[in-house]
Amino acid sequence: xxxxxxxxxxxxTIATAAAGQTRRMGVTALSENMMRAMPDYESAxxxxxxxxxxxxxxxxQGYWRQVVTPEPYTAWCTDLGxxxxxxxxxxxxxxxxxxxxxxxxxxxxxxxxxQAARLSDLSMGCLVRVAYTAGKNxxxxxxxxxxxxxxxxxxxxxxxxEDLAEFEKWASRQSLTxxxxxxxxxxxxxxxxxxxxxxxxxxxxxxxxxxxxxxxxYLLPRxxxxxxxxxxxxxxxxxxxxxxxxxxxFRDEMxxxxxxxxxxxxxxxxxPDTFLKKGKITHVGLYIGDGxxxxxxxxxxxxxxxxGEADYYENSHKLVAARRFISYQGKGLIPILQxxxxxxxxx
Numbered sequence: 001x002x003x004x005x006x007x008x009x010x011x012x013t014i015a016t017a018a019a020g021q022t023r024r025m026g027v028t029a030l031s032e033n034m035m036r037a038m039p040d041y042e043s044a045x046x047x048x049x050x051x052x053x054x055x056x057x058x059x060x061q062g063y064w065r066q067v068v069t070p071e072p073y074t075a076w077c078t079d080l081g082x083x084x085x086x087x088x089x090x091x092x093x094x095x096x097x098x099x100x101x102x103x104x105x106x107x108x109x110x111x112x113x114x115q116a117a118r119l120s121d122l123s124m125g126c127l128v129r130v131a132y133t134a135g136k137n138x139x140x141x142x143x144x145x146x147x148x149x150x151x152x153x154x155x156x157x158x159x160x161x162e163d164l165a166e167f168e169k170w171a172s173r174q175s176l177t178x179x180x181x182x183x184x185x186x187x188x189x190x191x192x193x194x195x196x197x198x199x200x201x202x203x204x205x206x207x208x209x210x211x212x213x214x215x216x217x218y219l220l221p222r223x224x225x226x227x228x229x230x231x232x233x234x235x236x237x238x239x240x241x242x243x244x245x246x247x248x249x250f251r252d253e254m255x256x257x258x259x260x261x262x263x264x265x266x267x268x269x270x271x272p273d274t275f276l277k278k279g280k281i282t283h284v285g286l287y288i289g290d291g292x293x294x295x296x297x298x299x300x301x302x303x304x305x306x307x308g309e310a311d312y313y314e315n316s317h318k319l320v321a322a323r324r325f326i327s328y329q330g331k332g333l334i335p336i337l338q339x340x341x342x343x344x345x346x347x
Contacts, residue, residue, distance in 0.1 A: 230332025
């Protein structure tokens, strides 16, 4: 989120409070809610909000709603992508036990069959409420390896139990380790690149990073330009841009530049002026060791940062910075269960 948007959002919040208005809240109703820069289908896709995510509604234009997501990120979506809730309904929603979809793709069906009418699709990271049996001792409704779930709009349906995990238990088991991060990221290999994509159906570079951390129980800011401001800085032994030339000198320079990297580190790419604090961060990837990264570029793929390697990444010379989040406990990295957007707390 840019400084300008922060200022605008703060002004909206202050104006709302001054007018005595209550905050408008909603829950993402689609597996991936398309969040656009402006209230127009032709406007650029900024990001995606996954089903079950609580958002604040801060603007309205026709059937478009301007919302703030937990990252935080401000963008526009249509009203059918949200279920607006009163504070009472939201409190009940937040307190309700939930499942998280752990499969890349799944669905909610009218009955316990993939051939039944589909009520909704699901993707990795989507949240749905647990449906319970009736009676004095209600239990989660499960039949023949299918779980009954409640969609954000209140409809009930069935999802294969193997595609779900109990959200709080799942989140409490997650930990940021090198192996966990790399294992999750490599599951997305081959996923198409999508500008603004933040789901298992399509990813941009920072969307891959954020979803990887999300599926390990932690929240990161949405964009690479935000992510670089957090974590533990890794010395790159470089304060200048290099040109993509052939030869041993270029290879030696790149080898020196990455020698302090560890598996799971975020690596950032930019322009020559980035070193002068004038250029932009243009790309981010995850370091997986042996001079290689996994990143979303054309598609999610693994490339080498070392010139001469068969899978050499053609923009490796733009590597400018790295950050470490493994064993990091500072700002910008939030356990999901400590976020008021995902646990029963005050939003």
